[in-house]
Amino acid sequence: MNSISSMNTTTTTTKASPMTETKISARSVQVYYGEKHALRDVSIEIRPRSVTAFIGPSGCGKSTFLRCLNRMNDTIDSCRVEGSILIDGENIYDPKVDPVQLRAKVGMVFQKPNPFPKSIYENVAYGPRIHGLARKKSELDDIVASSLQKAGLWNEVKDRLNESGTGLSGGQQQRLCIARAVAVSPEIILMDEPCSALDPIATAKVEELIHELRTNFTIVIVTHSMQQAARVSQRTAMFHLGLLVEENDTDKMFTNPDDQRTQDYIMGRFG
Amino acid sequence: MTDMTVSGASVAMPRTKSLLQLDERTRRRNASEARFRMIGFLAVLIGVFALVFLLGSILSNGLSSFRQTYISLDIFLDPARLDKAGTRDPAELAKITTFSYAPLIEKALADAMAAKGVSGDGVSVKAAAELISKEAPADLRRYVLAHPQAIGTKVNFDLLASGRIDGYYKGRVTMESAELDRNISPAQLQLADKLKAAGILGTHFNWGFFTAPDASDTRPEASGLGVAILGSAYMMIIVLVLSLPLGVASSIYLEEFAPQNRLTDLIEVNIANLAAVPSVVFGILGLAAFINFAGLPQSAPVVGGLVLTLMTLPTIIIATRAALKSVPPSIRDAALGVGASKMQAIFHHVLPLAMPGILTGTIIGLARALGETAPLLLIGMVAFVRDYPAGPPEGFFDPASALPVQVYNWTQRGDPAFIERASGAIIVLLVFLILMNLSAIILRRRYERRW
Numbered sequence: 059m060n061s062i063s064s065m066n067t068t069t070t071t072t073k074a075s076p077m078t079e080t081k082i083s084a085r086s087v088q089v090y091y092g093e094k095h096a097l098r099d100v101s102i103e104i105r106p107r108s109v110t111a112f113i114g115p116s117g118c119g120k121s122t123f124l125r126c127l128n129r130m131n132d133t134i135d136s137c138r139v140e141g142s143i144l145i146d147g148e149n150i151y152d153p154k155v156d157p158v159q160l161r162a163k164v165g166m167v168f169q170k171p172n173p174f175p176k177s178i179y180e181n182v183a184y185g186p187r188i189h190g191l192a193r194k195k196s197e198l199d200d201i202v203a204s205s206l207q208k209a210g211l212w213n214e215v216k217d218r219l220n221e222s223g224t225g226l227s228g229g230q231q232q233r234l235c236i237a238r239a240v241a242v243s244p245e246i247i248l249m250d251e252p253c254s255a256l257d258p259i260a261t262a263k264v265e266e267l268i269h270e271l272r273t274n275f276t277i278v279i280v281t282h283s284m285q286q287a288a289r290v291s292q293r294t295a296m297f298h299l300g301l302l303v304e305e306n307d308t309d310k311m312f313t314n315p316d317d318q319r320t321q322d323y324i325m326g327r328f329g
Numbered sequence: 330m331t332d333m334t335v336s337g338a339s340v341a342m343p344r345t346k347s348l349l350q351l352d353e354r355t356r357r358r359n360a361s362e363a364r365f366r367m368i369g370f371l372a373v374l375i376g377v378f379a380l381v382f383l384l385g386s387i388l389s390n391g392l393s394s395f396r397q398t399y400i401s402l403d404i405f406l407d408p409a410r411l412d413k414a415g416t417r418d419p420a421e422l423a424k425i426t427t428f429s430y431a432p433l434i435e436k437a438l439a440d441a442m443a444a445k446g447v448s449g450d451g452v453s454v455k456a457a458a459e460l461i462s463k464e465a466p467a468d469l470r471r472y473v474l475a476h477p478q479a480i481g482t483k484v485n486f487d488l489l490a491s492g493r494i495d496g497y498y499k500g501r502v503t504m505e506s507a508e509l510d511r512n513i514s515p516a517q518l519q520l521a522d523k524l525k526a527a528g529i530l531g532t533h534f535n536w537g538f539f540t541a542p543d544a545s546d547t548r549p550e551a552s553g554l555g556v557a558i559l560g561s562a563y564m565m566i567i568v569l570v571l572s573l574p575l576g577v578a579s580s581i582y583l584e585e586f587a588p589q590n591r592l593t594d595l596i597e598v599n600i601a602n603l604a605a606v607p608s609v610v611f612g613i614l615g616l617a618a619f620i621n622f623a624g625l626p627q628s629a630p631v632v633g634g635l636v637l638t639l640m641t642l643p644t645i646i647i648a649t650r651a652a653l654k655s656v657p658p659s660i661r662d663a664a665l666g667v668g669a670s671k672m673q674a675i676f677h678h679v680l681p682l683a684m685p686g687i688l689t690g691t692i693i694g695l696a697r698a699l700g701e702t703a704p705l706l707l708i709g710m711v712a713f714v715r716d717y718p719a720g721p722p723e724g725f726f727d728p729a730s731a732l733p734v735q736v737y738n739w740t741q742r743g744d745p746a747f748i749e750r751a752s753g754a755i756i757v758l759l760v761f762l763i764l765m766n767l768s769a770i771i772l773r774r775r776y777e778r779r780w
Contacts, residue, residue, distance in 0.1 A: 128666070130662070130665065130666070133661070133662075133665065135588070135589055158668055158669070158670045159668070161665065161666060161667070161668040162667075162668035165666065165667065166662075166666040167666075168659060168662055168663065168666065170659055172657075172659035172660065172662065172663040173663070174660065174663060174664075174678060175660075175682065184664075184667060184669075184677070185667035185668060185669075188667075188668065188669055188673055188677075189668060235663070238663075238667055239666065239667065241667075242667055242668055
């Protein structure tokens with residue numbers, strides 16, 4: 059039921075701006091941590107089934123903004139969000155929205171791989187189980203298998219699903235976390251520097267995976283590596299001191315940015 | 330930068346050329362390190378010495394209480410004395426007092442001495458019977474009431490020897506001290522030696538110490554920890570059942586749900602203060618709130634359990650909150666990230682990971698409650714209790730004693746035999762405490778997980 063109504067709103071927004079489709083639309087978002095003004099007036103449109111990268115120096119607010127997209131900031135007492143963020147035309151900061159339901163639709167992968175200290179199977183099955191996505195054990199098995207396949211981990215772990223998820227290597231753990239996020243069939247996946255704790259080979263695998271996931275999911279990724287942003291994303295947004303400095307096609311961003319600060323950051327003059 | 334350090338160092342402290350030669354500064358640093366190690370080692374040594382001395386004195390005083398001197402007699406349960414009507418009617422049997430049983434024991438002793446050829450040597454039969462505890466006729470009566478069909482037969486009994494005789498074989502009573510003692514004479518001690526040689530008198534393991542109730546001042550040999558162990562067990566059940574859920578629930582609320590404001594700050598400070606309140610104060614609280622106000626019975630495990638619960642709660646809350654805090658936030662994020670509610674994140678992921686810490690804190694808190702004496706004195710658990718409390722839950726309201734209170738109680742008695750009993754009770758208490766701490770360690774090892 060819900061998906062039908064959201065599809066309708068998607069079509070209306072598409073009609074309103076026929077040039078580009080929009081999955082997420084942030085309108086003058088302000089974020090405060092207590093007295094600190096962490097994000098100033100951020101407005102951005104994010105396209106469906108594409109990868110959008112957020113870049114910028116440390117402390118610029120890119121992770122803060124990412125965590126606004128599935129309301130993970132709610133867990134921080136001092137954090138206050140103003141403005142509106144629309145996903146499929148619905149404001150996720152509407153008082154009627156339950157963040158739990160939102161997070162089933164907007165999955166997240168964190169900076170440090172954080173599998174539950176349980177078996178690989180349990181790690182992936184947990185989400186579908188609490189959302190009641192499987193009625194039978196066999197259905198749950200199918201979800202676990204297909205999620206691990208989508209995360210490119212199936213061949214490595216299919217024989218040891220009952221072993222602990224924390225026993226995997228760092229790269230495998232991160233792909234397990236991606237499988238866990240994929241298992242609840244979200245529409246959007248947020249990734250907060252997913253490769254910062256991984257070695258180059260594991261990073262390459264995760265990047266390849268992001269590339270494949272793009273066909274089904276809208277992906278927003280925060281990264282410190284500009285090469286990574288250039289490799290995986292179609293659109294890039296540059297944050298600096300709580301401001302969204304520039305948002306552009308990735309190709310243009312890294313060759314001929316509109317803003318001087320983006321130019322400086324990409325050239326390595328600061329950050 | 331480099332220039333500065335080189336010039337600075339060369340001015341202040343000229344370095345020796347060779348690495349094989351220690352300079353003055355290094356020598357002083359090494360000396361102070363050696364001094365510190367020495368002090369630390371000494372401190373540990375003093376602690377170990379104190380512990381060894383403590384355990385040594387308790388064990389040397391108390392271990393003997395686990396063995397007891399008995400006199401083994403074949404007693405004819407004479408129907409002419411015990412059941413004149415011959416009906417074996419329990420109501421009639423109950424009317425026969427211990428006075429009727431004492432002659433049976435006297436006669437059995439005289440018969441045994443005659444059969445084994447032990448001569449009294451001026452010790453009258455009455456004086457010989459004084460070797461046997463005053464508790465023996467009561468034990469015999471209890472047996473007969475439980476087994477009425479045994480009347481008319483000869484039954485072998487291990488009767489308790491009197492406290493003085495028991496003390497004689499444990500080195501507490503000597504021939505010299507017996508000269509001055511109203512309760513025993515050297516002739517009686519000599520008779521005891523003869524009985525021992527004849528195999529009538531002997532020493533074996535003292536089960537009664539764990540099962541018998543307390544006994545009066547004149548019968549230390551009959552006193553046991555039965556009621557105290559039962560009372561302590563009842564209190565521990567109450568403490569566990571009340572304080573674990575209450576403590577864990579309030580910790581979860583304070584740690585995970587409560588907003589950070591003045592009120593919660595005040596509550597936190599008060600919990601920390603409550604943990605530091607002397608236990609006697611909890612006793613006063615228990616007396617005022619549970620006995621005077623709520624009207625619960627005195628000396629009852631339920632009141633003791635409630636008071637100890639109040640005392641244990643802060644410990645459990647502090648331990649539980651520390652355990653919850655030590656679960657990395659990434660686990661919470663992971664659960665919330667796949668759409669778990671806060672409640673689900675806590676109960677499915679955080680709580681299982683915090684469990685070893687919670688259980689350890691709970692068991693340590695329980696162990697502290699088990700050894701607590703002062704509050705129990707104030708709520709009347711120091712009373713002399715000879716009747717076993719009933720089974721739970723009614724038994725929670727019956728008068729009972731507690732292990733540490735029994736220790737305190739026995740150290741107040743006049744007869745030196747009770748010092749041995751008190752030390753024995755301390756050993757029992759320590760064994761329980763060690764077992765509890767051991768289970769805390771085992772639980773911690775078993776459920777400790779890495780993440």
